[in-house]
Amino acid sequence: MWFECIAFVCIGYIIYHVIHLYFNQHKLIFYPTHNGEDFPTLDYIKEHSHLPFDLKEVKITTDDNNTVYLYACLQQNPEIHTTILLFQSNAGSVLDRLRLAANYYKLCDVNFCIAVYRGFDKATGIPTEQYMTQDCERYFDALQSLNIDMNKVVVLGRSIGVSMALKLFNKRKCYGLIIENGFTSLYGMAIKFFPFLKSLSFVVKDKWDNLEEIQRVNAGSKILMFSSGSDEMVSPEMMGQLYLKAKENGRLVRFESFSEGNHMNLPEYPRYFVIVTKYLEDLEKSDECFDCGTFENCLNE
Template sequence: MTLMQSINNFFTNAQQQITSLYGFQDALLFQPNEPDTARTIVQTPDVFHMPYETITIETPDNEKLHGFLIKQINRTNERETLIFFHGNAGNIGHRLQNAHLLYRACNINILLFDYRGYGKSTGAPSETGLYTDALAVHDYVRKRNDLNQEKIFLFGRSLGGAVALHLASHLAQINATPPLHSVIVENTFTSIPDMAKRLFAVAVLDYVPNWCYKNLFPSLTKIRHIKCPVLFLSGGQDELVPPPMMEKLHEECKSSKKQLVIFPDGQHNTTWLSHDYTAQIRKFLTECSALPSEPTASNLN
């Protein structure tokens, strides 16, 4: 084989790998049909005896998002309200045990919703679509006069962390008021290209430009814009997202109130079962509520 043939073969193989990666990204990243009943069976908060409303949120591009608003029975409008951004598989019914734990231990209201193409929500998932969904859900919460608008916070796990960080970054850049109370992310990644390099371990990926990726979710870039308090929850035994990614997100965060908590035995999907998990969240929320309010455009005049 000549040198020119070797070079041609190298670039042909590289092109095939990149093309395959691009086309296969959605199937790897978005798994709304896992398990196979995830689009047909969605358990309700009745399972854990939590009072709730079934809600439908319409997006600007006419998708309908299915969700549950779980509210504390007493002093509802004094509590913090968590908007829950779940991971890349299953539906909100699969998060009810986790929601119940937070509901009881932290005394908060919780809004669970499925992204487009997940559970009983319409449409098909995409990076842009999930960002649109996040803003639509945030706008919906801001119109609820039964929720304390000074205590709205985001929680995102894995892929949901990337969506939550995007929303928080967007709101910070437009100086939305009232500002978010806080953001909590768990076992999330710095970007999809970073994850691809880890999962595929193909040398050529080190030289692949970002435009070759269908989905980016560039959380490392977006974390730098966030001004509100941020709590990073990391499983020390995370077998999917390398814990150093969470450390890097924490390092690059510019918020004056940020904290990284590592649960030594936590794995990617089980960190929320770790000892002291809810106590750390409750402590963080309490500390955030005690912080002085940031000045807004209206009270600077």
Template sequence: MYSALISTAYWGSIIAATGLLCIASLIYTQQEKLLYIPDRSYMLQPSQFGFEDNFEEIFLTTSDGVKIQTWLFRQENSKSVPTLLFCHSNAGNLSHRLENIRHLFDNVRCNIFILSYRGYGKSQGSPTEIGLKKDIDACMEYLLNDPTIDSNTIMCFGRSLGGAVAIDTAYRYPNNIKALILENTFSSVPDMVDAVLPMLKLFKPFCRSRWDSKETIKHITCDILFLSAKNDELVPASHMKLLEKHAHQCRKKTIVFENGQHMNLMFQHNYYKYIKEFMLEKFGEYF
């Protein structure tokens, strides 16, 4: 009987270890599908939001040969106003931000350049952290050489995952990104595992897309506007507080929306007013 118990325990541990290994393997190979949720089929059109002659679709090719879709919305005096590089969140594609873009265009009066990350919208490829950084490199190369805009007044906006992309962009282009706006973004992907998938804590060392913004933001020197939802139901508001704390080399301002949630800040009172004031403080009167 004793030997039978030993045998059962032995094989039980083997089965448990095998199961754990299978789970780890599945998480490792499929982790990008948990983080990146692209939509390649449902596309809204800029014309539906009143954009006609002031809009251009531009396809760029990244350093690793991936073609990505971008849109540029130009003000009539495009050379005289700042340009906002818009880094969207982890789901959908660039067209799902058109309502937000319309209000930014009308209320903040800046140019807006937005991309669909690889694998999103009409962009080729599949999303990874390394890949998204190459997408941004292609965008920055274009913006720095577009004669219709002022390359000295480029700033970066990022919401949720896009905040991590924006922070990395400001870090890698310190001489070109003049200001940063962060909305409801996380401190790192492993930190988000603790918040939304605590049962997977053991597998955090296997994260390929880490987006460790709380470390990267320590090196940012440009001005930062933090837009945070007090009632964020996806990314705990503590993540934005941590990012603000670690951003110790820059001028910064934090706006907390008492009734805000993860994806509705754009509908909160004075949302565009705060962005406009931040940009006017940085660039002066430009309209």
């Protein structure tokens, strides 16, 4: 009798937490440092950030009537420059990306735009794969208001942003694709940190399956991949798997490995922006001139 009661309570406890995990998965994935009320105004950001560009804020209404944002760092004549659209990692704020934006702006001579996800900074809504997949096209559409060349938009995905970048690249005509330290799938990441989920795959509601998504990239697409050999979050083997899959069916892929690099510090390497600049130049060249293959980079190069 007592044993049956205890077993019943334990089963109920497990079921409760499995259901809770299923419906609150986003809380384990996304970690915004600001939400709504405590986020500074655009004027405050401009005044205190000492940026080399006039930061613009674009408000976007989503398909389900939530609000997300795009922050634009534009060159003086934006229409003659390539535009980078950044899909960020799973944590922090747009404020954390302004240094990266400034470096891209100065060192690569590009417009740089930052997508702000649901639940981050002033954006409303809950960041789930279903809705964020719809949002990626809204960010792209919002670029049209910025007087840029829509035929020269390069999508940059970092960490979980790789998933968003791939989804957009497969939905719209984009000029190029840069992938930095992405995982193969969220399930693969989940069992790395929570091994017990291996037998509970159904609990991982949002799949973020980059291996499947990268197979849908058109043949002939030119892709630049960055991988950190000392990545503390995403196993470098996952980037290796994405590279092998990307090479199939005639895609042109350049894989740049930084053996000492960590998950988010590759832009601190002097070679990083040199590689990006060359990739942007190579996008205008014939396929035969595009440097494919794997390349190793050292800390001080």
